[in-house]
Amino acid sequence: MQAETQAKIDVISSTLELLRKHVNFEVAVARLNDLEAQTTMPDFWNDQAVAQDVMREKNRLERQINLIKDMQAEMDDCVALIELGIAEGDDDVVAEAEAVLTKLVTEADKRQLESLLSGExxxxxxxxxxxxxxxxxxxxxxxxxxxxxxxxxxxxxxxxxxxxxxxxxxxxxxxxxxxxxxxxxxxxxxxxxxxxxxxxxxxxxxxxxxxxxxxxxxxxxxxxxxxxxxxxxxxxxxxxxxxxxxxxxxxxxxxxxxxxxxxxxxxxxxxxxxxxxxxxxxxxxxxxxxxxxxxxxxxxxxxxxxxxxxxxxxxxxxxxxxxxxxxxxxxxxxxxxxxxxxxxxxxxxxxxxxxxxxxxxxxxxxxxx
The missing domain is CATH 3.30.70.1660 (Alpha-Beta Plaits)
Known part of the structure; x- marks a missing residue:
């Protein structure tokens, strides 16, 4: 794999690690499961204010967790395609996956900045x-x-x-x-x-x-x-x-x-x-x-x-x-x-x-x- 390609993968991987730390990934997943369980309770909407707070937190955690999962999956798919393309000598497959990686680097840059929005x-x-x-x-x-x-x-x-x-x-x-x-x-x-x-x-x-x-x-x-x-x-x-x-x-x-x-x-x-x-x-x-x-x-x-x-x-x-x-x-x-x-x-x-x-x-x- 070319050094330029590996550099892109390293940038995306570094951002994913930062995002996981920022959201405290394992804790966030456990919390999301707890919130989803709450929403299925028969009396969930009895207190509208509390229910809306729960839904806001649930939606926020879903967005954060899905962003990390989707970015990881997309990077893994690109790496697999590049390796397959190199093995089979298919330059078009490699170029297509490289283009997706380049877009992911741009996305990672934005998400890394967003992860720093941790002020009070x-x-x-x-x-x-x-x-x-x-x-x-x-x-x-x-x-x-x-x-x-x-x-x-x-x-x-x-x-x-x-x-x-x-x-x-x-x-x-x-x-x-x-x-x-x-x-x-x-x-x-x-x-x-x-x-x-x-x-x-x-x-x-x-x-x-x-x-x-x-x-x-x-x-x-x-x-x-x-x-x-x-x-x-x-x-x-x-x-x-x-x-x-x-x-x-x-x-x-x-x-x-x-x-x-x-x-x-x-x-x-x-x-x-x-x-x-x-x-x-x-x-x-x-x-x-x-x-x-x-x-x-x-x-x-x-x-x-x-x-x-x-x-x-x-x-x-x-x-x-x-x-x-x-x-x-x-x-x-x-x-x-x-x-x-x-x-x-x-x-x-x-x-x-x-x-x-x-x-x-x-x-x-x-x-x-």
Whole structure:
């Protein structure tokens, strides 16, 4: 077997070993068997909340275990085909198996990165806030473009997006939006997207067709599980009700159902207007506040554990992380990792994986080619 082929097999085998360790494979298989047994019990669905938690854990373990089994089986099949092809002098069989191995190496590289999403909240769902910067309609339209971009990325990954709050722009676009993104490792994948995004283009709102630079900011923070305790005292809160704006039906717009909560010690503000019920909006906003406070604590821990300069590069509201240039040429460049893509429209259609993977790899200290 050629050295190049053996190198590919070694890469895939190394990744499989890492993935097995990451999921604690034997323990995970035993746990999955236990969960499957629970789902067959006659009274399983009597407690809906507990049942849903069990199903989420079961589905997550199934995906992790099947991924490892499928990758192992595919590699073994390729090795067997290559050995058969060499023995029988069939170059076509060897070439076909080699091509599959090459794809597996690419897949292994992605899965190895994913296995490093082992932070305290990486597996959680997340909230994504987008705010238009200064610049009126231009910035508000850019913020709307970012909402669409992340929506497309979530759609491609099979993540579910729920609108929590939206403040419409005066002429076009949005002033701000808050979305909840549900999916395995949603926070782990998106956490490095927090920061300022810069757009350069010919303005569709400028009759003189001049070039404009617009800014919008994204902020990602994890949904807090019920088993994570976050202390919030009533005396530290200011709760305001207001009339919802934007879509939502006549009832939403006629009642003071929207909720804004300000955490006075940190000046964190969250708001929710997606439900007709003020009570449910209050509960959602409170959960968002807990999530923001938890994310703030995660930042403090990371800053304490990392070199200050490196930490400030990756963390913090107000850091410009990426430039999207649509004129006079097309290019999207991540300013932290120097990853560039010439297909700007593809990026705006949700092709973000190369940027996200590079920033995650840099964050965990991996060296990528």
């Amino acid at each position: 909240a990486d597996a959680n769902d997340c909230f994504l806030e987008i705010h238009a910067g200064a610049g009126g309609t231009e910035a508000q339209d850019w913020a709307q473009m970012l909402v669409r971009m992340y929506g497309r990325w979530c759609e491609q990954r099979g993540y579910k997006v729920h609108l929590i709050e939206e403040s419409a722009g005066e002429e076009a676009g949005i002033k701000s939006v808050t979305m909840r993104i549900d999916g395995e490792n949603a926070y782990g994948w998106l956490k490095t997207e927090s920061g300022v995004h810069r757009l350069v283009r010919i303005s569709p709102y400028d009759s003189s067709a001049r070039r404009h630079t617009s800014f919008a900011s994204a902020w990602v923070y994890p949904v807090v599980d019920d088993n994570i305790e976050i202390e919030v005292e009533d005396k530290d809160l200011r709760i305001d009700t207001y009339r919802a704006s934007g879509a939502g039906g006549q009832h939403v717009n006629k009642t003071d159902s929207a909720i804004r909560i300000t955490h006075l010690p940190t000046n964190i503000v969250v708001q929710c207007q997606n439900d007709r019920s003020q009570h449910r909006n209050r509960a959602t906003a409170f959960n968002m506040l807990k999530a923001r406070l938890y994310e703030l604590e995660l930042q403090k821990r990371e800053e304490a554990a990392s070199d200050a300069a490196a930490s400030k590069t990756d963390i913090g509201w107000g850091n410009q992380i990426r430039s999207y240039v649509l004129h006079p040429y097309q290019m999207v460049k991540d300013l932290r990792t120097n990853v560039e893509k010439g297909n700007a429209q593809g990026v705006l259609d949700g092709d973000l994986d190369s940027f996200i993977e590079a920033s995650l790899a840099a964050r965990v200290g991996m060296q990528r080619e």
